[in-house]
Amino acid sequence: MYLHLIEEDNTTRYPAMDQMTDNPFHLWEDHSKGSSTLTLASGILSDEQFNIILLFIIYTSQLINNCAIIANSLIIAVYVKLGFSEPSNISLTALAICDFTLAVLFTWNNLGIWLTYHNVRLPFHGANVSFLTGGAQSAFLSTTIAWITAFISFERCLCILVPLKVRRLITSRVTFVAMLIIVLLTFCPSFFIYIRYKFIWVFNPYLNVTILNTTSLNNEFAILFGKIYILICGVIQPxxxxxxxxxxxxxxxVQLRKISSWKLSVTSAQSQRVQPEENPAGSLSAAEARVSQKEERLVRMVVAIATIFIMSYIPICIGLLCDVLIDRFNPYGVYSRIYIVSGYIVSLGQPISGSVNILIYYKMASKFRSAFRRLVRLDRQE
Known part of the structure; x- marks a missing residue:
């Protein structure tokens, strides 16, 4: 779901699913009166339509999350077995760890909403607390995944363009440090959200108990910080x-096509006993042509990973643009329920991408395939 902060008439509102009036967890909090507010505009969808669609999306999301957790657990185990002597193993393991963590955070967020919807009595508000401890972090972790994918793609570009130099520049140590820097700059800032949002204890008159809920600060610094924070971490970075x-x-x-054309022309020239320099792809540099078959397979695998990432991330980019350009397209505007439903739908792309990666590795990486088969006992050889 999109991470969105809304301030209106000195009232703080929270992204959460719609609550019925007889819901014991339906808390109304108004900061102008010393309390806090949890509310949601009715939007276009009716109560019944909204609840059915959202629950269906949550159940579907959880099924995908379970697949992502299992798949990335296996990926991590395989790369630990292979070792980290190759820089690509480090970056792909980091990607799998982030995909695994993202699926866990989505699971926790779905659980909180499910518990709130079914009125399960808890010492905390399930939807709000799970959003602040899971949903919000997942938005930043998606950015981390995007930057790790960007690093992997950039590193493969260098391997194609300057293969002799990149091996000396991007070592295992450099890759490990790069992964740490990416995490520090993209995911760790998610904890600054607690400067803007706070946990509070609120009395629930339905249960006659005090439960844990969330609120936000309304001072000028907090509001300004929140806007700059979301602009940088929630829009610009991703x-x-x-x-x-x-x-x-x-x-x-483009480079893979050039290399394929060069190899085809060289083979054709040799069969016709013509010098390779006469081939039509002679514009390809010698460095580019010296890419080994192993490197070429790795590049093709990275292209497949990046392509799936792009397909899964395009809806998120469209959502970010709609969030900025369309007035009242937020959790509390005219299109509130459309906003929430679409937010959950586009968020499905990330765990789907994380689930599919293991199939790409298995099909396109021979070492990974061999190690995977030994890990799950498909091959008896050690």
Whole structure:
């Protein structure tokens, strides 16, 4: 779901699913009166339509999350078995760890909403607390995944363009440090959200108990910080990473076609006893032509990973643009329920991408395939 902060008439509102009036967890909080508010505009969809659609999406999301958790657990186990002597193993493992963590965070967020919808009595508000401890972090972790994918794509571009130099520049240590820097700059800032949002204890008159809920600060610094924070971490960073992945993927596809044309022309020239320099792809540099078959397979695998990432991230980019350009397209505007439903739908792309990666590795990476088969006992040889 999109991470969105709304301030209106000195009232703080929270992204959460619609609550019925007889819901014991339906808390109304108005900061102007010393309390807090949890509310949601009715939007276009009716109560019944909204609840049915959202629950269906949540159940579907959880099925995909379960697949992502299993798939990425296997990916991590395989790469641990293979070792980290190759830089690509480090970056692909980091990607799998992030995909695994993202699926866990989505699971926790779905669980909180499910518990709230079914009026399960808890010492905390399930939807609000799970959003602040899971849903919000998942938005930033998606950016981390985007930047790791951008690094992998950029590194493969260098391997194609300057293969002799890149091996000395991008070592295992450099890749490990790069992964740490990406996590520090993209995911760790998610904890700054607690400067803007706080946990509070609120009395629930339906249960006659005090439960844990969330609220936000309304001072000028907090509001300004929240706007700058979301602009940088929620819009600029993911769109920039997406642009890098898109550009690098296009370059990789172009270079792969050049290399394939060069190899085809050389083979044809040799069969006709003609000098290779006479081939029509002579514009290809010698460095580009010296890409080994192993490197070429790895590049093709990265192109497949990046392509799936691009397909899964395009809806998120469209959602971010609609969030900025369309008035009242937010959790509390005229299109509130459409906003929430579409937010959950586009968020499905990330766990789907994380689930499919294992199929790409298995099909296109021979070492991964061999290690995977030994891990799940498909091959008896050690």
């Amino acid at each position: 769109l920039l990473a997406f642009s890098i992945v898109l550009i690098c993927t296009v370059l990789l596809v």
